Amino acid sequence: MTTMQAERLVDDxxxxxxEAAAHLQRSRRxxxxxxxxEHIEAALREEDAAGEVAVxxxxxxxxxxxEIVEAAEPAPEAEQRPxxxxxxxxxxTLVVPFIGWLFGIAMVLISKAxxxxxxxxxxALALLAVVPFLILAIVDSYTESTxxxxxxxxxxxxxxxxxxSAVYLGLRLRRDD
Amino acid sequence: xxxxxxxxxxxxxxxxxxxxxxxxxxTSEGTIYPLLTRLRKEQLVTTFWxxxxxxxxxxxxxxxxxGREALDDFAKEWARFRDSxxxxxxxxxx
Numbered sequence: 522m523t524t525m526q527a528e529r530l531v532d533d534x535x536x537x538x539x540e541a542a543a544h545l546q547r548s549r550r551x552x553x554x555x556x557x558x559e560h561i562e563a564a565l566r567e568e569d570a571a572g573e574v575a576v577x578x579x580x581x582x583x584x585x586x587x588e589i590v591e592a593a594e595p596a597p598e599a600e601q602r603p604x605x606x607x608x609x610x611x612x613x614t615l616v617v618p619f620i621g622w623l624f625g626i627a628m629v630l631i632s633k634a635x636x637x638x639x640x641x642x643x644x645a646l647a648l649l650a651v652v653p654f655l656i657l658a659i660v661d662s663y664t665e666s667t668x669x670x671x672x673x674x675x676x677x678x679x680x681x682x683x684x685x686s687a688v689y690l691g692l693r694l695r696r697d698d
Numbered sequence: 699x700x701x702x703x704x705x706x707x708x709x710x711x712x713x714x715x716x717x718x719x720x721x722x723x724x725t726s727e728g729t730i731y732p733l734l735t736r737l738r739k740e741q742l743v744t745t746f747w748x749x750x751x752x753x754x755x756x757x758x759x760x761x762x763x764x765g766r767e768a769l770d771d772f773a774k775e776w777a778r779f780r781d782s783x784x785x786x787x788x789x790x791x792x
Contacts, residue, residue, distance in 0.1 A: 549735065556710055556731045559757060563711035566753050582718070584726020593732035 527576040531561055538586035545594055553593060557583065608634045608694060615647060615687040618679045622651050625683060634694060643690045650682025699733060700742065700761060700769040707760035709748070710734075734759060742768050 538557060542550040564579040583589070607628060615625030626647050629640055657675050702708065702716055714730045737743040742765035747755045761769070 552735065553731060556734075556757065557728055560711050560714060560727070560731070562753070563709070563756065564715075567711065582726075583728035586728070588726045589728035589732065592726075592729035593735065 524572060527573045530573065530576045530580065534561075534580050534583075534586060538589065541587045541590040542593070545590065549593065553589070557589070605634070607632050608690075612687040612691050615683040615690070618682060619651070619654065622647050622683050622686075625686070626651075629686075629690060635690060639690065639693045643686050643693075646686035646689055647683060649685070650678055654678050654682060699730075699737065700765055700772070703743065703759060703761045703765070704769065707746070707748075707758040709750075709756040709758045711756075713759060737765070741765075 535554060535558060538554055539550070542553060545553065560583065561576075561579055564582075565575060568575050568579075611625050611628035611632060614621045614628060617625075626644050629635065629643050629647075632640075635643065654675075657671070657678070661671070661675070699717060702713060702720075708716075710731070713734075714727045717730055718727050734743060738745060738759075741762055743759050744762050745757050745759050748758050750756045
């Protein structure tokens with residue numbers, strides 16, 4: 522009965538809703554989507570029509586998904602992502618070789634300004650400097666190698682090892698401002 | 699919203715349509731569902747499922763005792779408020 526076009530409209534609407542509700546608790550999100558889905562189905566049954574026009578009217582009356590989610594719980598964006606001194610300190614610290622990298626990682630993990638995903642990537646980038654640096658340092662102390670390539674890598678890591686992480690995290694902060 | 703449930707349980711679509719027909723302020727029917735969720739959290743409303751003659755089972759919303767009480771309180775409060783406003787308005791006229 523439902524045309525493909527109408528079905529796609531409903532699917533689009535529900536996926537927009539799901540996206541907008543990303544910050545809701547999982548149980549609340551699932552429930553909200555279920556309620557809206559039931560509403561759409563009931564409305565279409567009531568009007569005994571499932572064509573594109575009927576669907577568009579039902580969705581129109583429901584209102585934009587973003588508005589529905591806003592009524593459930595406003596997006597916590599502004600409150601949850603303060604860019605404060607801690608974040609600036611973390612990025613500066615991350616550039617300071619070794620000890621700074623470790624402290625920087627700790628500060629990033631404490632901060633609430635980055636999402637868990639961003640923290641993971643930022644930490645991984647910092648560890649990309651920490652781990653090879655440690656290995657090189659250990660190898661160096663055992664072998665007394667004087668190879669220039671070796672020294673160069675060591676030096677480069679020392680100087681810019683923390684940069685990728687600091688730059689990445691800085692960019693992520695800025696994007697959300 | 700609670701008043702619409704006084705007559706007995708309603709299912710989501712029915713309740714939402716009625717509310718948006720009564721109340722010209724509702725521009726997005728979808729925003730009523732979060733409100734229902736809040737009422738349920740405050741335990742003024744409960745939900746249950748019931749078979750429907752046409753189509754799948756429906757989620758019904760029903761007033762709890764606390765909900766009925768809240769509604770009565772509000773009705774009294776509202777009556778008092780209306781009376782005070784009426785008193786002031788009639789004085790103005792007179």
